[in-house]
Amino acid sequence: MNTPQLAHRRGIPAADSRKIQLIMNLRSQGIRSTAVLDAIERVPREIFVDAAYADQAYADQSLPIACGQTISQPFIVAFMSDRLEVTDRMKVLEVGTGSGYQTAVLAHLCRRIYTVERYRILLRAAEERFKQLRLTNITAIVGDGMKGWPSQAPFDRIIVTAAASSMPLALLDQLKVGGIMVLPIETSPGRQELQRVVRTEESYERQSLLPVRFVSLVPGMPREA
Template sequence: MTATDQQKIELIMGLRSRGIRDTRVLEAIETVPREVFVPDTFQDLAYADQALPIECGQTLSQPFIVAFMTEKLKVGERMKVLEIGTGSGYQTVILAQLCRRIYTIERYRTLLKSAERRFAELRQANITTLLGDGNKGWPKQAPFERIIVTAAAPQLPRQLIEQLAVGGILVVPVEVSPGRQEILRITRTEEDFTRESLMPVRFVPLVEGIARGM
């Protein structure tokens, strides 16, 4: 057993101890090589349960948050999923193991190009990417059975809720009061939507528009 294998085992055991039970989610985290998404200077922390800095002032979320949000999304293997905030591409590839197709939007060209190279390296054929404003979602591909947002929205993202299929789920960090964020789970109903507060968090903000020069 290699040191990396041992680190993976410890990570999975740690996630289980913190309440992650979905075996498909745990298998995806065990299978996807997180070191591919981690900057060279932090390779020794690839399987530590902590967030790590990446390019453009963004972060690679800690494995627990990735596992928690993915579990709460309740992804089925035939579903079409939208991700807002590609980042390093780690969350994208985790989701790609669980669904039929994932559409992912990133506002930083540098991050998107790097993520696309990783997707190709890992031979992930069910990922479609877009350089764009995640606040607007992807209307041409809507509706989606599931939507996940990996940055904190300043308020409930109505445009994204409208792109959910009836019965669809959105998992999103939202600034519920100044300096306070919570992960919310929104379920689209025939007439409107329901909301459920899941846990307090700290994410980078969801910013409008495409980043210039990056």
């Protein structure tokens, strides 16, 4: 008997049973951080997806949202959060708020998260979700993510949820020495790689993590913003 069937027999709501299955799947894929898994469990992904995809909220896959963007698959959210090594004393910058799902997960892990989104319509919807979940340690603005948030720098951690064509030095400059940035990089046409970057006194160290597929990190602001 599979987990959803067992959960149904025990009277567990369907959404909760799918969440249980998701957590089990994340564990089987190597996510070991209890803090990250607890954060994933505490965030109701169903409120971050469009109504048309509500039945797929806990499927381990990315889903489309407004403005041609996507909500990342839960494994990637958990994996990036895990590799950031966030603690509850840290200040985090997120580039690309999107639906706000990754933001909400990190909000359960850090002291404060600053998130930048270039589409106003996405940011407004995300902020409503943050209010619904009573997440009070999130500060969000509409802006050019490639510029980061200089007035709030430096950051202990930076996460970028869109693929950069090259290392974004403006963001690296806003990272504390010893700080970690996790981001997708376009390594060649049609190929992206998730990388973990640690800033050092003189430069930075890069580690390749796994191949990924994200929307591109675009400079400037769209007309609608």
